[in-house]
Amino acid sequence: MSDSKVLGVLILARHGDRQGFYQSPTSYTPTATKITPLGNREEFLLGQYLRARYLNASSPTFISNVNASIVDPNQVLVRADAGGEGGVILQSAMSLTQGLFPADADYNTTLANGTTVQGPLDGYQYVSIESVEPNNDISLEGWTSCSAFDKSTQEFYQSPEFKQKATESQSFLSQLARFLDGRPVTLDNMWNIFDFMNVRNIHDQEFHNNLPPTFLQQARHLANYHEYGVFSDKELNGIGNIAFRTTIPSVVKNLNSIANDTDPLKFVYYATAYKPFLSLFNMTGVAQMNPDLAGIVNYAGTVALEVRQLADSSKVVRFNFKNGTEDTYKRYPFMGSSSGEVPLEQFIQHLQPAAINSTADWCTVCGNDKDRGCGALALAASQAQESIHQKISPVGAGVLGAGLTLFVAIVMLLVLSFLGLVAFGKKGKRRSIGSVTSYEKA
Template identity: 60%
Template sequence: MAASNDTVLGVLVFTRHGDRQGFYQDPTSYTTTTPTIITPLGTAQEFQLGQLLRSTYFNASSPSFVSGVNGTLVNQTQIHVRADAGGELGVIYDSAVALLQGLFPANADYKSALANGTTVEGALAGYQYVPIESVEPTNDVSLEGYTSCNPFNDWTNAFYTTPEFLQKANDSAHFLTLLPPFLDNRPVTLQNIYNIFDFMLVNSVHNSDFAKALPPTFLEQARALANFHEYGIFTSPQLNGIGNIAGRTILPVMIQELQSIADPTNPLKLAYQSLAYKPFMSLFNMTGAAQQSPQLAGIVNYAAAVALEVREPSGGGSAVLRLRFKNGTDDQFTTYNFLGQTGDVPLQSFIDFVNPALINSTADWCTVCNNTQDRGCGAIAAAAAQANAAAINGIGHHHQRISPVGAGFLGAGLTIAVMLGMFGVLAFLGLITLGKGPSKARSAKA
């Protein structure tokens, strides 16, 4: 472990959403088929997590205090927030709103003097508003790379035929026969175990009659089976395996943010991403953290949080990473080893290790996922066809490489490219660049 007087240059935090109502997701494609919303408990969990992050990283007396951060009033150049706006609808975005309220509470100093001599305090007793980049899966693959991905669906179905899965299904068969009275007609199969566990968990928290009727060991037995199921789906033994796709698509943005934090000319101090549970498992697997700490090989709890601290060693030298994890409201931040090492890991070593597996662009994702229609892939195919046609007709003069910046998603640049292509002047994918533009940036109170 690095010395305690290291300088914390900044931190990348990603969290799971808070408590929500139940929902149902297809056990092969992982598309959501029922709506859900965050609960008051969920907002309280995220708010408390925000308060903890504040005391950990914005308190000058904390050993993890981020050097140079303004933790009093929001400096929007120092913070970047992204929230998944996909499969669990507004739950993940609303979790980010609640967390930011704890991270940047209302402050009476949020006020301004007007030309007429009066002073106006911000709304809601000085509440601070932090922009949240709403990441829409239809035009940004970075946070939900696993949906609409044909090889991933094949991977899921193949997992259900493995000897390991078949043995687990046989071992759990008797337990599953005991569950129908508690499941409101849900299919009782090991393939459907996540939905079974989710239903039991939600009702154990919010339905007193259900909580009293459920035998005391059933929830934990279902959780253990769901952990086996989801970890088997969202990880691969090979770094670039399709089971790791949730990590392979989110890592380019993470790396960009970590590099920005380590760059002394960049003001970024805190990068925060609000997520579903799937990327946690892929990332723990890809970094080897779950292999070194097997308790990480499963579904993280509501309001779980990973903090990747970017540190400057006390003796100088290149930036290093420290991995800390808190598994829900009843846990504390604990430091974990990763990449097969003990202690902090050089940032560049982390980047070099995961780089071969990265999916850096929507075009890359379309190729990996064998998709020519969804999530921008149809537009890419159309633009390519237009560009090829232009080249054949002597209009296109060169090919320009897609820039692998950020998470690999499409925005206004793609729309312009397709429009120009329709008029016969699109250079082959030349206007598709990757960055933050396509997601909807909303301002939410913090």
């Protein structure tokens, strides 16, 4: 399947290096953190790497018919999770796009008086970034405020397998206590343990010199087990896969757009945390076929879903992954295909049944009736039901049962439209803030 051309690509990229970060091991409620200069550099280098691969006309993976010099907003879509690690992820996206579309002297305009004016900073390009606020759009962060997910996490911690792993690792964990500044040394807190060690190992010379050589690797092994167990599920539509299930609708939409000859979209980039990677690896069978991927991706790790057209004009998706800036893309087998390519239609048909397609769906799946728009949905449904009960007799209610459902749906949509809480996926207005685009409902 090597005789193919790249029509476009969808990138899923983790943020760059940051300061210490804590998240609840039961609900994954996060605390604030900040990106570091190293993190910005990692993302900038990733942007340069992606440019060399997809926007260089001499590259075998050059995207056909893309404007590689001056960014065309119709060809490029960038979305960044502005949730738990929002500042880190947004700034990572800024740095990556600087490497992807660097300053260009051709970014200029000629005025009516004949004067040519170049963009500032030698033609610096401001690539629009859609800031995805979790309270308004659940597509990039579906796991927080989700009681069903919290329950699933607790059940994982109570499973015989997890308890056995905790017993097996107790001897090693007991040796970590002196390095953790009083943090709980338990397997269910393993992500926080590893993240603390990893951040200190990168930024604290004394810690780095005193940490035994194998300890970080051993801690990462346990953190990989922990996180993959939380953010995966045996069932495709299981709650453990929620980190990617909420992203599926936009992924499907954008892959179809890339494959459509009449649609200008060529390059899509989602800036995210590490969680969606784990669910994606599980749902596509990548982790099952490549067990080394069943774990946390490194800073600036990326998946590239390339949409390719074969000689017979059929469209396929190729799965590529690079685990950080020091790695290079490798093609991985997935969904039972040893070639690392599957037909686009098959890829979409595989994922769509597990998609969470709206805020209302998410509220139902998560059992949430108050947060992130769910309260407005519940109120609209309650008010609509009350209104109908007041106006229709018991006999009439039996006749109009089917009509009631439609009426309730219409009332809910009108209320949500008024409140600005209609389900994600609707195109909004873009409001520029520096190089970031705030995402407002239309």
